Amino acid sequence: MRAVQVLEYGGSDRLTVTDIPRPDPGAGEVRVRLAFAGVNFIDVYMRNGMYAKNRAYGTTVPLTLGMEGAGVVDAVGDGVEGLTAGDRVAYCLSPGSYAEFAIVPAWKLVPVPDDVALEKAAALMLQGCTGHYLTHSLFPLEAGQACLIHAGAGGVGQVLIQLAKARGARVLTTVGSPEKADIAKSLGADEAILYKDVDFKQVVDDLTGGEGVHVVYESVGKDTFERSLFCLRHRGTCVLFGFSSGAVTSVNPQSLAEAGSVFMTRPNLADYMTTADEISGRAGDLFRGVSAGNLQINISDIIDLDNAATAHDALEGRATSGKLLLRMEFT
Ligand code: NDP
Numbered sequence: 001m002r003a004v005q006v007l008e009y010g011g012s013d014r015l016t017v018t019d020i021p022r023p024d025p026g027a028g029e030v031r032v033r034l035a036f037a038g039v040n041f042i043d044v045y046m047r048n049g050m051y052a053k054n055r056a057y058g059t060t061v062p063l064t065l066g067m068e069g070a071g072v073v074d075a076v077g078d079g080v081e082g083l084t085a086g087d088r089v090a091y092c093l094s095p096g097s098y099a100e101f102a103i104v105p106a107w108k109l110v111p112v113p114d115d116v117a118l119e120k121a122a123a124l125m126l127q128g129c130t131g132h133y134l135t136h137s138l139f140p141l142e143a144g145q146a147c148l149i150h151a152g153a154g155g156v157g158q159v160l161i162q163l164a165k166a167r168g169a170r171v172l173t174t175v176g177s178p179e180k181a182d183i184a185k186s187l188g189a190d191e192a193i194l195y196k197d198v199d200f201k202q203v204v205d206d207l208t209g210g211e212g213v214h215v216v217y218e219s220v221g222k223d224t225f226e227r228s229l230f231c232l233r234h235r236g237t238c239v240l241f242g243f244s245s246g247a248v249t250s251v252n253p254q255s256l257a258e259a260g261s262v263f264m265t266r267p268n269l270a271d272y273m274t275t276a277d278e279i280s281g282r283a284g285d286l287f288r289g290v291s292a293g294n295l296q297i298n299i300s301d302i303i304d305l306d307n308a309a310t311a312h313d314a315l316e317g318r319a320t321s322g323k324l325l326l327r328m329e330f331t
Pocket residue numbers: 039040041042126127130151152153154155156157174175176177180219220223241242243244245246267268269270315316317318319320321322
């Protein structure tokens with residue numbers, strides 16, 4: 001089968017398109033014939049070695065990249081119940097989706113409703129479940145609270161805006177261009193701050209009368225983190241969940257006091273997707289939102305599997321707005 005592998009950590013030029021044997025499912029596992037794989041920043045971190053020592057996602061090379069996909073059940077291993085060949089399924093947080101087939105633990109698979117296209121399902125699992133745990137579990141937003149969402153036109157950002165608005169929050173967001181501001185606003189953001197042009201901390205101050213926001217959903221990292229802390233109101237929460245501009249490597253505890261006795265956490269999606277019920281609960285909410293027309297999943301581009309490096313360059317080059325997918329030959 002075709003697969004995209006990392007043989008050595010490094011840049012997108014290290015992605016190797018190759019033929020490898022089709023794997024067989026073991027006990028409790030399912031072989032999925034993939035139609036689409038999601039492209040996520042975690043794939044970049046796995047490609048360049050940043051996650052080599054991560055407790056939840058630790059990697060060793062060689063590895064087949066990709067943590068998200070959608071397709072149909074191809075074969076089931078011993079002990080798998082409730083799934084049969086041909087069932088439409090989607091998943092995230094199981095490695096190896098940049099390939100024509102992937103082995104996935106059965107408990108991580110969710111059925112895709114008939115009225116949701118496989119590309120939408122592939123597009124919403126990882127970024128959608130991230131938006132869900134951030135707004136519903138980690139910091140369950142309440143009506144009337146204010147939040148700041150960085151990179152609001154990004155994949156996670158777009159879902160976050162919509163889920164935060166659905167919970168009744170006031171949504172301030174940062175974006176890298178006027179076009180991205182239009183996207184963020186069209187999804188319900190109350191404000192879209194062009195953070196390359198203005199000091200976003202000053203704008204947040206102005207927009208909140210100096211009070212600050214209840215929570216910052218901070219995915220940009222190095223370039224914004226310190227200022228994000230000072231966008232918070234007293235005892236607010238900074239959720240540092242991504243490093244799109246580079247890693248935050250140290251935090252001075254005194255900064256948390258100076259910013260107003262604020263809290264900070266650095267979560268992993270995997271720790272909020274620990275059981276089949278937790279996964280199906282989040283995915284079910286998202287699928288229902290899509291079916292009802294309340295949740296828009298925008299697909300930025302769909303690229304052939306063999307051109308995965310192009311997809312990585314686009315993601316790292318800030319050239320995407322919404323979800324990037326890889327397409328397999330699927331009949
Ligand atoms: P995005 O679609 O949000 O793409 C990243 C965006 O970040 C860019 O489009 C860009 O938006 C912004 N950005 C700002 N500075 C830079 C920079 N120097 N280089 C590249 N991009 C920059 O990606 P995702 O939605 O897939 O993921 C967003 C973040 O969330 C990632 O860091 C990812 O690792 C993290 N994440 C974390 C999870 C967790 O549970 N901890 C789970 C899922 C994702 P703009 O042009 O508007 O500035």
